[in-house]
Each structure stands twice: as structure tokens, then as C-alpha cells.
Amino acid sequence: KNEVEQSPQNLTAQEGEFITINCSYSVGISALHWLQQHPGGGIVSLFMLSSGKKKHGRLIATINIQEKHSSLHITASHPRDSAVYICAVPNTGNQFYFGTGTSLTVIP
Amino acid sequence: EPEVTQTPSHQVTQMGQEVILRCVPISNHLYFYWYRQILGQKVEFLVSFYNNEISEKSEIFDDQFSVERPDGSNFTLKIRSTKLEDSAMYFCATMQGRQTEAFFGQGTRLTVV
Numbered sequence: 001k002n003e004v005e006q007s008p009q010n011l012t013a014q015e016g017e018f019i020t021i022n023c024s025y026s027v028g029i030s031a032l033h034w035l036q037q038h039p040g041g042g043i044v045s046l047f048m049l050s051s052g053k054k055k056h057g058r059l060i061a062t063i064n065i066q067e068k069h070s071s072l073h074i075t076a077s078h079p080r081d082s083a084v085y086i087c088a089v090p091n092t093g094n095q096f097y098f099g100t101g102t103s104l105t106v107i108p
Numbered sequence: 109e110p111e112v113t114q115t116p117s118h119q120v121t122q123m124g125q126e127v128i129l130r131c132v133p134i135s136n137h138l139y140f141y142w143y144r145q146i147l148g149q150k151v152e153f154l155v156s157f158y159n160n161e162i163s164e165k166s167e168i169f170d171d172q173f174s175v176e177r178p179d180g181s182n183f184t185l186k187i188r189s190t191k192l193e194d195s196a197m198y199f200c201a202t203m204q205g206r207q208t209e210a211f212f213g214q215g216t217r218l219t220v221v
Contacts (some may be wrong), residue, residue: 042213050207088210093164095141095164096210098150098152101150
């Protein structure tokens with residue numbers, strides 16, 4: 001049973017393309033986190049959101065609590081965006097359920 | 109920018125040996141977590157720690173695992189007798205409060221041979 005589902009699992013894009021990664025979850029949450037995992041393995045928090053939309057540079061995250069769905073968008077993608085993007089939701093105990101991640105490769 | 113520091117970055121150990129993974133959380137954070145990621149798999153929860161005690165643990169976190177905060181700053185994960193299947197990347201994460209942003213360390217890659 002997967003509490004968090006992401007799609008696609010793998011994504012290859014040309015530099016400059018608009019990218020969308022989707023996340024659906026089955027647990028009730030108050031906030032959802034988007035994380036970025038670099039090839040070396042380190043994890044960086046990109047967004048925490050509980051409603052609406054957040055924007056940080058070329059990254060935009062949206063969430064629809066009623067539909068239990070979130071999307072991460074990257075505008076004007078760049079090779080340095082190549083990483084694994086992970087959706088994570090906390091349970092009532094504040095521990096995360098992680099999605100399987102979306103491996104993004106942006107080709108110059 | 110505040111950061112969570114993990115040491116060592118990479119540890120190789122023989123099966124059956126004890127290992128201690130260390131994490132220095134951000135100073136005003138109150139919630140601490142250990143997660144692991146076996147190569148090619150998703151990140152899995154191990155244990156959460158709050159107010160100097162374990163608040164939640166997963167099935168993975170059996171008697172071979174323990175956590176403590178020995179000196180009020182370091183947050184450690186000990187594996188008493190390592191098995192081959194303990195080989196993974198171990199991440200420490202900390203949060204200031206519930207429903208706040210999570211900060212992750214860079215991870216410790218543990219290889220059991």
C-alpha cells in the first residue's frame with residue numbers, strides 16, 4: 001500500500017522545457033513537502049505547502065487538498081535541475097511518507 | 109543558512125560490527141528523525157525523537173537499532189550488529205515544530221561487507 005504516489009517515475013526533458021511532476025496521496029494531511037535529491041544523495045527541502053500555490057524562482061508547487069493531489073512545475077528547465085524530486089507527506093506523528101521519486105534529466 | 113550536519117559521510121563496516129551515525133541538528137529544532145534509503149528504493153522512516161525520547165518507530169527499527177541525544181546536541185543512531193541488508197544511505201532530519209519545514213542532512217552512506 002503506497003500512501004504517496006508520484007508520476008512519472010522518470011522524465012527526460014530538453015533544456016528550456018516546462019516540466020510537471022505529479023503527486024497523489026491517500027492519507028489526510030495538513031501539509032505536503034517537495035524535496036530534491038541530488039545525485040550525491042543529499043536531500044534538500046524545496047517547498048512545504050498546505051494550500052494553493054508557492055513559487056520559488058523557476059519552481060512552482062501547487063496543491064489541491066480536496067483532491068489529494070499536488071504538482072511541482074519547473075519553468076525553463078536547465079541541466080542543473082537534473083535530480084530526483086520527491087513528494088513527502090507527514091502523518092499525524094509528523095514522520096514522512098515518501099513517494100518513490102521522479103528522476104529528472106534535463107538535456108542541454 | 110542553518111544546516112543539519114551528518115558524520116561520517118561514508119562508512120564501511122564488517123558484518124556484525126557496531127556503527128554509530130551522528131547528526132548535529134539545527135540548534136532550535138525539537139523534532140529529530142532518522143530515515144534510510146536502500147539503493148534504488150524510496151526513503152523509509154526509521155524513528156522519530158522528541159523531548160529526549162522516541163515518539164514513533166517503524167518495523168525496521170528493531171532491537172539492533174537505538175537512538176540517543178547524549179550531550180544535548182548530537183543525535184545518534186546506533187546499529188548494534190550490522191547486517192548486509194543495513195547497507196543504505198541514512199538521513200537525519202530535523203524540524204523546529206510540527207508541520208514546519210524539514211531540514212535534512214547530507215546523509216551517511218553505510219556499506220556493510
